[in-house]
Amino acid sequence: MEIKINKYPMYYGGVKQSYPCVMPGTTCRSMYATIGNLIFLSGMDGRTFDTGAVTSDDFEGQLILCLDKIRLTLEEAGSSMNNLVRHLVLLKNREDSRRMWKPMLEYYQQYAPELVTDPPAITITQVDALESEKCSVGIDSIAVMSPDEPGWEMKRYPMYYGGTKQAYPEVRAGQPFLSESVAVGNLIFLSAMDGKDAKTGKIETSVFEEQSHMALDKVKRAMDNAGSSMSNLVKSLHFMTGVKNLLVKAQDVGQSYSPASDRLWKAELEYYDKYAPFLLEEFPSSTFLKVSSLTEPGAMTQTEFIGAVSRHRRGWETKYYPCYLVKRGFPRHIGDIHKYYANSIVVGNVLIPSGAWTFDPATGRHDPNLPFPDQVWRTFSNLRDCLEETGSSLELLVKTWIYVTEPENLATVREVELEYYKKYAPALVNEPPATTTVFTSGLAAIGRIEIDSIALVPHR
Secondary structure (H helix, E strand, O other): OOOEEEEOOOOOEEEEOOOOOOOOOOOOOOOEEEEEEEEEEEEEEEEEOOOOEOOOHHHHHHHHHHHHHHHHHHHHHHOHHHHHEEEEEEEHHHHHHHHHHHHHHHHHHOOOOOOHOOOOOEEEEOOOOOOOOOOOOEEEEEEEOOOOOOOOOOOEEEEEEOOOOOOOOOOOOOOOOOOEEEEEOEEEEEOOOOOOOOOOOOOOOOOOOHHHHHHHHHHHHHHOOOOOOOEEEEEEEEEEEOHHOOOOOOOOOOOOOOOOHHHHHHHHHHHHHOOOOOOOOOOOEEEEEEEEEEHHHHHHHEEEEEEEEEOOOOOOOOOEEEEEEEEEOEEEEEEEEOOOOOOEEOOOOOEOOEEEEEOOOOOOOOOOOOOHHHHHHHHHHHHHHHHHHHOOOOOHHHEEEEEOOHHHHHHHHHHHHHHHHHOOOOOHHHHEEEEEEEOOEOOOOOOOEEEEEEEEOOOO
């Protein structure tokens, strides 16, 4: 069966959120975009669809509105909130993570009762800002059209801490409830794993490497529980906090990597070398974010992974595209650290790239003096090159996550995005991908923008 992309336009205050209906510099997005049975929603926040305004200063009120928008969007797509796969929850205030679980439970009890005992995978992180200054919470979601679609069946795998299933009624109202992972077809979406001890549910160590290995222990167990193995990981999204205190600042501002990731990469390498050596030859695609804080007090790192059930499942085979910088392939050694990532990995018809950033393909370096609009243009060019290498194209973009270090630069990002689409992907001007903006404290490289994405690879 041919896999296609479908998109549905987003409206705020009756205005379609794409050009020429909105002004240059305004975020343009589809409400959702589908690839096969998967539905990728744009990030939802506390602005109402009716007016585009934030009508509540209350965190719980904004959270309920986010959930309302997600539910209505899924119903518009012909799906249901019961079909949620994963949430990425963006919070301006870390403490609000404790306030979200009770109203979320009550909402699911009313509108999506299956999620009470069988919740989606969840990743939570603090962000420096949201698109609207008045918003305190945003939710980025993935769902399926049908949990029983042949070849794309959905199955959730429960999370356990201290032997207790992290769902109701096993945990009390107001406590976290989430699945360990959710499989869709041959893809596995994991909740973010951090350094909490699986027996106690608490951070028991302040040593960064020990927390990293604790998180990877839980990733390994999650992949095993889903009938897969750690060797089948295809994408990592790393969050780190406290890097200024952990790491020495780089001396070479033009380097194509950041020492802020060195300890993470080294800890990850050591773990893979012991438990999943295959990943040292065909390593996952990767994105790395520095955040102000993580929701778990004392946590220094957490990682969200996407995996495959099998690399050889018929119709869902994986293909690995290595990353090259200045004709130098990864893995390569920088000092005593083995740094590596894939340019992208394709699972079936689903393309999962590493985050595209501002490096110059000719030199492998970031130019700190490059004007910000040119950094954005180069980032989109690197993304386009990545897509075309696999047989995809920019016009086959389904979803983008745009990471920006300075909220005041978002309008510039969107202006350049429009010009780039006009030149290289005109279909996206009127039918843009679903998109979520994340304002983060820093990126793996020294640039000020990075773009994660999902795209279709046709005719595999």
